[in-house]
Amino acid sequence: MRETLTDRFRFLRAFLANPRQVGAILPTSRWAVRAMLDLADVRRAELVVELGAGTGVQTGEILNRLAPGARLVSLEIDPDLAKLLEERYDDPRLTVVCDSAENLDAHLGGKRADVLVSVLPYTSFDAGLRRRVLDLLPVALAPGGVLLVLQYSPFILGELRRRFPSVQQTITPWNVPPAFIFVCRADAS
Numbered sequence: 595m596r597e598t599l600t601d602r603f604r605f606l607r608a609f610l611a612n613p614r615q616v617g618a619i620l621p622t623s624r625w626a627v628r629a630m631l632d633l634a635d636v637r638r639a640e641l642v643v644e645l646g647a648g649t650g651v652q653t654g655e656i657l658n659r660l661a662p663g664a665r666l667v668s669l670e671i672d673p674d675l676a677k678l679l680e681e682r683y684d685d686p687r688l689t690v691v692c693d694s695a696e697n698l699d700a701h702l703g704g705k706r707a708d709v710l711v712s713v714l715p716y717t718s719f720d721a722g723l724r725r726r727v728l729d730l731l732p733v734a735l736a737p738g739g740v741l742l743v744l745q746y747s748p749f750i751l752g753e754l755r756r757r758f759p760s761v762q763q764t765i766t767p768w769n770v771p772p773a774f775i776f777v778c779r780a781d782a783s
């Protein structure tokens with residue numbers, strides 16, 4: 595409970611310092627995180643990549659589900675939040691990278707993600723950054739891979755449909771505000 599409150603404070607502080615970059619005043623709820631991760635087979639993934647890890651609400655749940663020999667690469671642009679993630683999760687499967695998602699390719703060592711989780715604030719990105727990051731997503735997915743995107747509006751749906759032949763959406767009410775979850779596949783099957 596204390597950790598949750600401290601994390602909320604850290605998150606709010608990051609938001610106040612850089613509202614457009616953080617894009618939310620609260621971390622995603624654990625119910626929304628679980629609902630999102632239930633839509634992909636994290637247990638069978640060899641490589642999971644997370645974009646915009648924040649205080650680690652997805653990170654911890656991904657590690658709970660991840661197989662012993664698999665890897666998780668978590669990108670977070672805020673140095674304080676990236677440091678928190680490194681200190682909190684002492685797990686050899688995890689690599690925390692403090693860098694922008696637009697440089698994702700440089701951190702995957704030529705590998706592609708079986709599950710790619712994005713909780714980036716696309717609606718507050720400028721158009722150029724949004725396009726650069728979105729253009730990377732299909733390329734970063736392994737064959738048969740799944741992209742999960744959590745957002746607070748459906749604004750991004752058209753952009754995802756332009757890049758993925760299969761996009762499904764759902765809404766989870768168990769978050770403040772209710773969250774849109776998009777499940778995207780590069781192969782339409």
Ligand SMILES: C[S@@+](CC[C@H](N)C(=O)[O-])C[C@H]1O[C@@H](n2cnc3c(N)ncnc32)[C@H](O)[C@@H]1O
Pocket residue numbers: 615616617618620621622645646647648649650651652669670671672675693694695696713714715
């Ligand atoms: C809406 S918050 C989500 C945080 C966390 N995943 C959650 O669900 O609570 C967005 C996060 O993305 C990070 N972020 C913003 N722009 C980024 C970028 N270009 N590359 C990597 N992370 C970024 C922010 O610092 C923030 O931690």
